[in-house]
Amino acid sequence: MSALSLSVSAERVCRQLDELAAFSDAPAPAVTRVLFTPTDMQGRAFIKRLMEDAGLSFRVDAAGNLFGRWIGSEPNQPAVATGSHCDAIPHSGRYDGTVGVIGAIEAVVSLKAAGFQPRRSIDVIMFNAEEPTRYGIGCLGSRIMSGRLSPEAAGELRDQDGETFETTRKSSGCLGKLPSVRISPSKYSAFVELHIEQGPLLEKQNLPIGVVTAVAAPAAFRVTFHGEGGHAGAVLMHERKDALLPAAELTVAVERAAMELGGKDTVATVGILDVHPHAINSIPSRAEMTVDVRDIDLQRRDLVLEVIKRYAAEVAQNRGMKMNLEMINADPPAKCDVQVIAAIQAAAEEAKLPALPMISRAYHDSLFMALIAPTSMIFIPCRGGVSHRPDEYASPAAIRGGVEVLARTLARLSHS
Amino acid sequence: MSALSLSVSAERVCRQLDELAAFSDAPAPAVTRVLFTPTDMQGRAFIKRLMEDAGLSFRVDAAGNLFGRWIGSEPNQPAVATGSHCDAIPHSGRYDGTVGVIGAIEAVVSLKAAGFQPRRSIDVIMFNAEEPTRYGIGCLGSRIMSGRLSPEAAGELRDQDGETFETTRKSSGCLGKLPSVRISPSKYSAFVELHIEQGPLLEKQNLPIGVVTAVAAPAAFRVTFHGEGGHAGAVLMHERKDALLPAAELTVAVERAAMELGGKDTVATVGILDVHPHAINSIPSRAEMTVDVRDIDLQRRDLVLEVIKRYAAEVAQNRGMKMNLEMINADPPAKCDVQVIAAIQAAAEEAKLPALPMISRAYHDSLFMALIAPTSMIFIPCRGGVSHRPDEYASPAAIRGGVEVLARTLARLSHS
Numbered sequence: 119m120s121a122l123s124l125s126v127s128a129e130r131v132c133r134q135l136d137e138l139a140a141f142s143d144a145p146a147p148a149v150t151r152v153l154f155t156p157t158d159m160q161g162r163a164f165i166k167r168l169m170e171d172a173g174l175s176f177r178v179d180a181a182g183n184l185f186g187r188w189i190g191s192e193p194n195q196p197a198v199a200t201g202s203h204c205d206a207i208p209h210s211g212r213y214d215g216t217v218g219v220i221g222a223i224e225a226v227v228s229l230k231a232a233g234f235q236p237r238r239s240i241d242v243i244m245f246n247a248e249e250p251t252r253y254g255i256g257c258l259g260s261r262i263m264s265g266r267l268s269p270e271a272a273g274e275l276r277d278q279d280g281e282t283f284e285t286t287r288k289s290s291g292c293l294g295k296l297p298s299v300r301i302s303p304s305k306y307s308a309f310v311e312l313h314i315e316q317g318p319l320l321e322k323q324n325l326p327i328g329v330v331t332a333v334a335a336p337a338a339f340r341v342t343f344h345g346e347g348g349h350a351g352a353v354l355m356h357e358r359k360d361a362l363l364p365a366a367e368l369t370v371a372v373e374r375a376a377m378e379l380g381g382k383d384t385v386a387t388v389g390i391l392d393v394h395p396h397a398i399n400s401i402p403s404r405a406e407m408t409v410d411v412r413d414i415d416l417q418r419r420d421l422v423l424e425v426i427k428r429y430a431a432e433v434a435q436n437r438g439m440k441m442n443l444e445m446i447n448a449d450p451p452a453k454c455d456v457q458v459i460a461a462i463q464a465a466a467e468e469a470k471l472p473a474l475p476m477i478s479r480a481y482h483d484s485l486f487m488a489l490i491a492p493t494s495m496i497f498i499p500c501r502g503g504v505s506h507r508p509d510e511y512a513s514p515a516a517i518r519g520g521v522e523v524l525a526r527t528l529a530r531l532s533h534s
Numbered sequence: 535m536s537a538l539s540l541s542v543s544a545e546r547v548c549r550q551l552d553e554l555a556a557f558s559d560a561p562a563p564a565v566t567r568v569l570f571t572p573t574d575m576q577g578r579a580f581i582k583r584l585m586e587d588a589g590l591s592f593r594v595d596a597a598g599n600l601f602g603r604w605i606g607s608e609p610n611q612p613a614v615a616t617g618s619h620c621d622a623i624p625h626s627g628r629y630d631g632t633v634g635v636i637g638a639i640e641a642v643v644s645l646k647a648a649g650f651q652p653r654r655s656i657d658v659i660m661f662n663a664e665e666p667t668r669y670g671i672g673c674l675g676s677r678i679m680s681g682r683l684s685p686e687a688a689g690e691l692r693d694q695d696g697e698t699f700e701t702t703r704k705s706s707g708c709l710g711k712l713p714s715v716r717i718s719p720s721k722y723s724a725f726v727e728l729h730i731e732q733g734p735l736l737e738k739q740n741l742p743i744g745v746v747t748a749v750a751a752p753a754a755f756r757v758t759f760h761g762e763g764g765h766a767g768a769v770l771m772h773e774r775k776d777a778l779l780p781a782a783e784l785t786v787a788v789e790r791a792a793m794e795l796g797g798k799d800t801v802a803t804v805g806i807l808d809v810h811p812h813a814i815n816s817i818p819s820r821a822e823m824t825v826d827v828r829d830i831d832l833q834r835r836d837l838v839l840e841v842i843k844r845y846a847a848e849v850a851q852n853r854g855m856k857m858n859l860e861m862i863n864a865d866p867p868a869k870c871d872v873q874v875i876a877a878i879q880a881a882a883e884e885a886k887l888p889a890l891p892m893i894s895r896a897y898h899d900s901l902f903m904a905l906i907a908p909t910s911m912i913f914i915p916c917r918g919g920v921s922h923r924p925d926e927y928a929s930p931a932a933i934r935g936g937v938e939v940l941a942r943t944l945a946r947l948s949h950s
Contacts, residue, residue: 207811207813207815207816208811208812208813209763209810209811210811210816214765249813249815250813250814250815251813254814256814256815315768316765316767316768317768317769318773334767336767338814338815347625347920347922347923348920348921348922348923349630349732349896349920349921349922350801350803350805350826350828350922351732351750351752351801351826351828351895351896351897352731352732352733352895352896352919352921353733353801353919353920354798354799354801355789355792355793355796355800355801355802356793357734360789360803362785362804362807363785363786363789365782366781366782366783366785366786366804367782367786369778369779369782370779370782370783370786373771373776373779376771377771377772380771382770383770384771385766385767385769385770385771386771387766387776387815387816387817388778388782388818389766389809389812389813389814389815389816389817389818390809390812390813390814391778391807391809393805393806393807394625395623395624395625395626395922396624396805396806397623397624397665397666397667397805397806397922398666398670398672398754398805398806398824398826398862399623399665399666399672399754399803399805399826399922400623400626400803400805400922401803401805401922402804402805403923408814410766410767410814410815412766412767446814479767479768480765480767480768481767503764503768503769504762504763504764504765504769505764505765505768506763506764506765506766506811506813506815506816506817507762507763507764507819
């Protein structure tokens with residue numbers, strides 16, 4: 119293993135990331151790529167080509183997850199899997215997720231060039247819709263794979279136009295039935311995901327590699343306030359039921375709850391707020407918003423969540439308005455596997471890249487893969503710790519380091 | 535004059551209102567009809583046909599305002615004008631504005647049937663884009679007519695797609711140049727607008743007619759907060775610049791300012807609030823909102839306006855964010871003309887319909903017509919005082935009364 123002389127091409131990975139970023143519904147440098155839209159279909163075809171060019175045997179499952187397999191010398195043994203996602207929320211960047219897919223293909227290419235022969239097969243996976251843009255729920259592909267989301271519930275998810283996932287996946291060419299997507303815990307001996315950190319720690323400490331020991335627990339819900347519309351000139355203040363006002367009060371309270379009741383790692387965000395009928399001179403009759411709360415501590419997260427939910431009911435009641443609250447997801451946090459962590463640490467040492475054990479505050483397909491396989495993640499630094507923005511950036515050197523550590527980790531896990 | 539025996543058909547007016555309401559981009563009973571969209575073009579063709587069927591000589595000006603003229607026996611005398619608008623904000627109703635256009639045509643039809651001969655010519659006007667939906671500014675047509683908005687500034691207005699009014703009006707078939715839209719103060723001896731009250735007073739007092747003595751002064755501005763985006767999981771609370779938070783604080787403050795600093799008639803509304811990039815798991819990097827403040831007292835309105843503007847700067851500064859504030863309009867209130875008021879009162883008496891002198895808190899094309907002609911308005915009750923909603927409603931009896939008073943007022947003004 120230690121004799122493995124790897125030549126990872128950061129230049130090739132960055133060029134492929136740029137090529138993928140061109141499939142976007144937002145003008146460069148912003149990237150928007152939403153599940154099963156024409157640009158997403160182009161992106162998927164691009165990844166398929168890369169997998170095939172790398173000599174991987176390609177398949178797509180009924181949910182649209184892509185798999186490229188490098189068949190090992192003992193193909194009946196549980197395989198090793200790696201991968202991430204290629205969808206991008208509106209006006210975001212080109213590194214989130216994509217580095218873990220294109221980087222995984224590059225890891226395979228470099229291992230092949232070095233003459234490495236896998237014992238266990240190695241699967242490179244592109245998970246579908248890690249981002250919740252289209253169906254309001256994150257990690258759609260890995261949720262179904264892991265059994266966390268039932269095939270029935272998945273099929274019935276609807277997008278903003280009312281179209282179900284079942285309809286869209288079929289019209290997008292995903293054959294077979296959704297229950298076939300489920301992966302048995304005996305299929306993979308390990309899963310490892312390469313990803314940009316999406317936080318500032320590695321950059322601040324000038325470290326090239328993070329080894330993830332736990333993934334924070336996310337929860338999200340949607341609240342709708344139903345008030346009464348009317349002409350902004352004609353209805354006096356004390357006669358109003360302006361639906362935006364409780365939504366604004368709740369937005370302010372969401373920040374307060376996270377800061378006052380949570381810990382350092384508690385975050386709470388209102389990312390969507392929509393006003394109806396949306397006219398300068400019209401009193402809002404309806405306001406709809408999302409609240410996203412995360413923490414590495416499940417109890418503390420649920421405390422903050424409960425306080426916010428109670429407050430939503432309270433502001434609605436104070437103003438005599440109806441309110442609907444709908445949970446989107448509330449997943450438990452994931453602990454990473456000590457042996458996969460150890461393999462990453464050994465690989466980083468081999469590559470002479472110092473590695474920092476750390477927690478992932480963002481959530482990833484790894485959260486769900488951890489339910490069916492020993493899992494950990496490799497983080498690389500990103501500039502300013504920012505992501506989900508057009509100026510999201512990871513340097514070629516950071517990417518090269520991440521891919522090399524991933525390749526060496528896969529080599530170890532394949533022979534373990 | 536008093537010999538005039540009028541037969542107004544409320545049934546015909548209501549049928550025509552229903553026909554017009556069918557040209558809508560929202561499903562019935564809601565109406566959405568935005569300037570120069572295909573449905574608006576259909577609505578305009580419908581009004582043109584009604585004018586021509588009534589024997590009026592039709593013209594359209596360079597801004598798209600429609601005119602139907604009944605030529606009087608002294609065509610060189612300043613004419614009498616009446617009219618209102620037919621555009622409808624998203625998801626509103628079928629009576630706002632339209633009653634004053636279709637009702638004016640019915641007034642002409644009933645005067646003709648009664649054998650009335652006008653001395654001064656009578657113009658029925660359908661003003662363009664009284665609602666600010668497309669270009670963010672209300673009363674576009676009457677603003678240009680009255681000279682309150684210069685042809686240059688009007689031409690440069692842009693819609694959300696960045697298309698200028700100059701481009702759109704031309705591609706919608708409005709010939710000539712915008713400066714030709716301006717109307718000289720010598721053109722009209724009087725202007726009178728029939729409109730639903732959009733408030734509860736007439737209904738509460740069970741009175742069929744309101745005579746408007748003043749139109750409240752509206753002011754509106756747009757505020758944009760520029761924060762920093764990022765991943766909702768990865769960026770800690772104290773590291774954030776979430777652009778939605780100052781917007782939410784300002785929204786709450788807008789209500790407070792109107793209620794604590796204003797009088798009974800002071801109203802302030804946030805009708806639009808948009809969040810960018812608009813994803814559950816993304817910290818808002820930008821929030822854009824509108825603030826609309828109205829009062830019948832200019833000084834008090836401007837006090838409330840100033841307090842809100844100062845607060846917008848303050849919340850932005852407290853959070854270390856950039857803020858842009860752009861005034862959309864800040865128009866002075868209009869006093870109505872005593873002679874036009876007297877003509878309406880005499881007409882109402884003739885029709886045996888008690889009339890209540892009142893203030894218009896909503897703003898209308900009359901606000902701008904008052905700059906170039908002696909002006910007043912006739913209000914009729916609407917159910918619950920509501921408007922800008924799908925359930926907006928005026929009864930056939932209320933409409934019949936309003937049209938009769940309008941017809942008798944036009945007859946008087948034409949011979950005055």
